[in-house]
Amino acid sequence: MTSTDPRRAFFERLAEEWDAQQPPDREERLRHLLAPHRESLQGARSVLEVGTGTGALIPLLREAAPAARVVSVDLAHGMLRRARVRCPDTWLVQADVHALPFPAGAFDRAVCHNAFPHFRDPGAALAELARTLRPGGILLILHDLSREEVNAIHRGAGGAIGNDLLPTGAELFRLLLESGFFRLRVEDGPEGYWAAGARAEGSCSSP
Numbered sequence: 726m727t728s729t730d731p732r733r734a735f736f737e738r739l740a741e742e743w744d745a746q747q748p749p750d751r752e753e754r755l756r757h758l759l760a761p762h763r764e765s766l767q768g769a770r771s772v773l774e775v776g777t778g779t780g781a782l783i784p785l786l787r788e789a790a791p792a793a794r795v796v797s798v799d800l801a802h803g804m805l806r807r808a809r810v811r812c813p814d815t816w817l818v819q820a821d822v823h824a825l826p827f828p829a830g831a832f833d834r835a836v837c838h839n840a841f842p843h844f845r846d847p848g849a850a851l852a853e854l855a856r857t858l859r860p861g862g863i864l865l866i867l868h869d870l871s872r873e874e875v876n877a878i879h880r881g882a883g884g885a886i887g888n889d890l891l892p893t894g895a896e897l898f899r900l901l902l903e904s905g906f907f908r909l910r911v912e913d914g915p916e917g918y919w920a921a922g923a924r925a926e927g928s929c930s931s932p
């Protein structure tokens with residue numbers, strides 16, 4: 726896959742050391758993060774995860790959505806190589822969220838964990854996620870840190886991700902509405918940052 730997005734090279738370089746940089750209680754934190762959304766994931770038949778990295782969330786998505794086919798996407802091949810070791814029998818796809826290689830309405834749920842601020846065109850990425858969800862399908866954007874903490878980490882890292890900042894909750898709400906999502910819930914507080922929205926009927930944004 727070719728991509729001119731400089732974030733790809735950034736995350737390719739980071740792939741080997743990514744897991745070692747994560748907190749030792751990561752699995753517990755991820756479980757806690759998914760807990761309020763378990764009901765929404767429970768009955769899903771298909772789940773798209775975008776920005777999976779080394780696939781840490783995949784086993785928990787499978788647990789939360791036991792009947793679902795889970796498809797995980799990332800821009801960086803090195804990240805997916807690590808995810809393959811973690812989850813040998815998962816469908817992993819190297820792709821850019823702005824041009825997903827899936828038909829319209831292919832998924833019941835889409836999950837984006839710790840990846841949203843890295844999408845170079847957040848509105849276009851949300852529109853593409855809306856396209857791949859069936860009407861009524863639900864998008865979850867999840868972070869286990871506050872917006873301020875996430876943005877400070879990215880500013881500190883600099884380089885290709887130095888300006889990858891989470892929008893305020895109000896801005897995300899507006900972006901989600903404009904991209905064809907409704908029944909919105911957006912949390913932008915000291916405990917974390919997350920959003921959920923359902924894809925509206927007829928919001929498919931294909932040209």
Ligand SMILES: C[S@@+](CC[C@H](N)C(=O)[O-])C[C@H]1O[C@@H](n2cnc3c(N)ncnc32)[C@H](O)[C@@H]1O
Pocket residue numbers: 732733736775776777778779780781798799800801804820821822823838839840843844845
């Ligand atoms: C901060 S890492 C998080 C990885 C994983 N979700 C986690 O929490 O461990 C962000 C991931 O998003 C991926 N990513 C960035 N831009 C992307 C894009 N346009 N399309 C798909 N994935 C992207 C990166 O390659 C990287 O693996």
